[in-house]
Amino acid sequence: MKGDYRLQPAVTSNTVDGPVVAVILDGIGIGRGDASDGITVSYTPVIDALLAEPLMTTLKAHGAAVGLPTDDDMGNSEVGHNALGAGRIFAQGAKLVGRAIESGDIFRSAAWRQIEERCSSGGTLHLIGLVSDGNVHSHINHLYALLEHCRQTGIGRIRIHGLLDGRDVGQKSALDYFVPLEQRCTELQQAGCDCRIASGGGRMVTTMDRYEADWRIVERGWQAHVLGEARPFPSAVEAIETYYREDPSQTDQYLDSFVVTGDSGPIGTIQDGDAVVCFNFRGDRAIELSRAFEEPDFSEFDRQRVPDVFYAGMMEYDGDAKIPSHFLVEPPVIHGTLGEYLCGSGVTSLALSETQKFGHVTYFWNGNKSGYIDRDLERYVEIESDRLAFDLRPWMKAAEITEQAIDAVASGRYRFIRLNYPNGDMVGHTGVEAAVRIAVETVDLCLGRLLAAVEKAGGIALITADHGNADCMWTEKDGVRSPMVSHTRNPVPLVIKDYGGTKRFAMSNLEQQGLANVAATLCLLLGFEPPPDYEPPLIVQVS
Numbered sequence: 001m002k003g004d005y006r007l008q009p010a011v012t013s014n015t016v017d018g019p020v021v022a023v024i025l026d027g028i029g030i031g032r033g034d035a036s037d038g039i040t041v042s043y044t045p046v047i048d049a050l051l052a053e054p055l056m057t058t059l060k061a062h063g064a065a066v067g068l069p070t071d072d073d074m075g076n077s078e079v080g081h082n083a084l085g086a087g088r089i090f091a092q093g094a095k096l097v098g099r100a101i102e103s104g105d106i107f108r109s110a111a112w113r114q115i116e117e118r119c120s121s122g123g124t125l126h127l128i129g130l131v132s133d134g135n136v137h138s139h140i141n142h143l144y145a146l147l148e149h150c151r152q153t154g155i156g157r158i159r160i161h162g163l164l165d166g167r168d169v170g171q172k173s174a175l176d177y178f179v180p181l182e183q184r185c186t187e188l189q190q191a192g193c194d195c196r197i198a199s200g201g202g203r204m205v206t207t208m209d210r211y212e213a214d215w216r217i218v219e220r221g222w223q224a225h226v227l228g229e230a231r232p233f234p235s236a237v238e239a240i241e242t243y244y245r246e247d248p249s250q251t252d253q254y255l256d257s258f259v260v261t262g263d264s265g266p267i268g269t270i271q272d273g274d275a276v277v278c279f280n281f282r283g284d285r286a287i288e289l290s291r292a293f294e295e296p297d298f299s300e301f302d303r304q305r306v307p308d309v310f311y312a313g314m315m316e317y318d319g320d321a322k323i324p325s326h327f328l329v330e331p332p333v334i335h336g337t338l339g340e341y342l343c344g345s346g347v348t349s350l351a352l353s354e355t356q357k358f359g360h361v362t363y364f365w366n367g368n369k370s371g372y373i374d375r376d377l378e379r380y381v382e383i384e385s386d387r388l389a390f391d392l393r394p395w396m397k398a399a400e401i402t403e404q405a406i407d408a409v410a411s412g413r414y415r416f417i418r419l420n421y422p423n424g425d426m427v428g429h430t431g432v433e434a435a436v437r438i439a440v441e442t443v444d445l446c447l448g449r450l451l452a453a454v455e456k457a458g459g460i461a462l463i464t465a466d467h468g469n470a471d472c473m474w475t476e477k478d479g480v481r482s483p484m485v486s487h488t489r490n491p492v493p494l495v496i497k498d499y500g501g502t503k504r505f506a507m508s509n510l511e512q513q514g515l516a517n518v519a520a521t522l523c524l525l526l527g528f529e530p531p532p533d534y535e536p537p538l539i540v541q542v543s
């Protein structure tokens with residue numbers, strides 16, 4: 001991944017004694033400032049003071065500003081960190097898949113041809129993915145488009161393994177997607193295509209683990225989708241309805257895995273000769289499943305039976321590790337990232353977070369590539385996340401992240417440090433208001449400690465977020481409040497705290513400001529001219 005990317009020193013070169021530290025407050029946007037706003041209702045003296053700083057502005061972190069199809073699309077960590085780390089706006093998975101479907105290119109891909117071959121020799125097509133219109137990991141319309149093409153081209157047998165969302169959409173909205181999907185299956189059956197939903201489960205307990213936080217999640221998915229081992233139900237809708245009835249407090253993302261069975265057992269186990277498509281376009285939570293299907297020497301859990309299938313992802317999920325080998329849509333080509341430029345210019349750096357966001361500051365930041373760019377200059381540190389619903393421990397590993405960061409700042413070993421505090425986002429996704437407050441206050445406390453260390457070292461801190469989440473904890477309709485667990489479309493803060501103290505910078509107040517403007521800003525703070533194709537910096541040098 002090393003390329004010939006070298007930065008030029010800035011015209012008015014400034015010398016920073018300490019490091020430049022980029023702090024991403026995951027899921028902490030600028031909300032409405034009312035009782036629904038988890039930042040407003042929390043005690044946040046540090047964040048409040050930052051928002052009153054002279055080098056403060058807000059950035060767009062959703063929609064077109066981060067390469068999503070429309071401004072109706074909320075931001076997310078992938079597109080947010082891609083924009084932060086690459087300094088430009090790339091058409092993202094949601095958009096690229098939509099286009100490939102519209103143009104028909106997806107069905108002209110080499111991978112789709114191989115799928116058709118398998119199916120014409122008697123194989124079943126299995127479609128595994130998140131069933132919602134969240135447009136963060138997947139979109140149900142993409143699934144419908146695949147089904148429609150299968151109907152038109154006479155693919156005879158399809159099994160859907162559908163994961164319940166409840167995280168990017170309403171927390172108990174699964175039936176809004178699964179009832180029409182079952183209806184569509186019935187219509188396809190009437191048209192002669194044997195299409196059924198065969199298995200599923202809540203995304204946080206079935207299949208969609210990330211960054212190897214908990215392989216048991218993927219194992220549970222494997223057992224349900226491949227082996228047909230999970231609680232049996234006559235249909236997916238009956239599974240969801242039963243779970244709702246048994247524990248009304250449980251929400252979709254945590255519902256147990258299930259298998260649909262008929263007279264002779266599970267209706268859709270995965271067998272030799274079949275084809276499997278993971279129809280999620282986003283990579284972090286699709287990589288582990290892909291590895292389970294593809295790796296010959298896989299040892300993360302006992303797969304028991306490994307069917308000989310043709311496996312394809314909706315996209316390539318990891319451009320470094322080439323996972324998976326086959327995919328339907330080309331991912332965005334993200335070269336010349338800030339990381340590549342800084343390595344090409346000899347800048348030492350540290351990337352730091354806990355497991356849940358570790359890949360965000362490495363893999364997403366580096367344009368969906370998982371490896372080091374230059375091992376001699378970079379260090380990536382992961383602190384192991386807890387394995388539970390984060391409302392139960394909303395402080396997460398923020399203290400540990402802070403202590404590592406403080407040590408790194410004081411060590412003088414790194415010119416650039418980037419880190420992510422996950423709390424606002426991970427706890428925001430639980431919708432538990434009391435826990436969100438603790439999460440936000442934890443981040444505030446930790447940020448105060450970290451800033452003191454940056455000040456002592458004479459460095460510069462840049463504080464921002466990748467998208468909102470905790471900034472809206474609930475919505476209200478007809479006097480009834482419902483928890484809001486998804487990200488928001490709110491702008492995010494951008495604050496620069498220059499402890500060099502010589503007023504070297506002023507805000508440039510661009511007409512359009514988004515996350516993609518941050519990379520060029522970091523270049524200037526580090527004393528370099530930004531690459532000419534980057535979105536312009538948010539600051540100008542004044543001395």
Ligand SMILES: O=C(O)[C@@H](CO)OP(=O)(O)O
Nearest residue numbers: 076077078136167168425
């Ligand atoms: O948890 C996730 O996978 C997404 C929401 O679907 O959140 P984030 O983009 O913040 O990682």
Ligand SMILES: [Mn+2]
Nearest residue numbers: 026077425466
């Ligand atoms: Mn995020």
Ligand SMILES: [Mn+2]
Nearest residue numbers: 425426429487
């Ligand atoms: Mn999130």
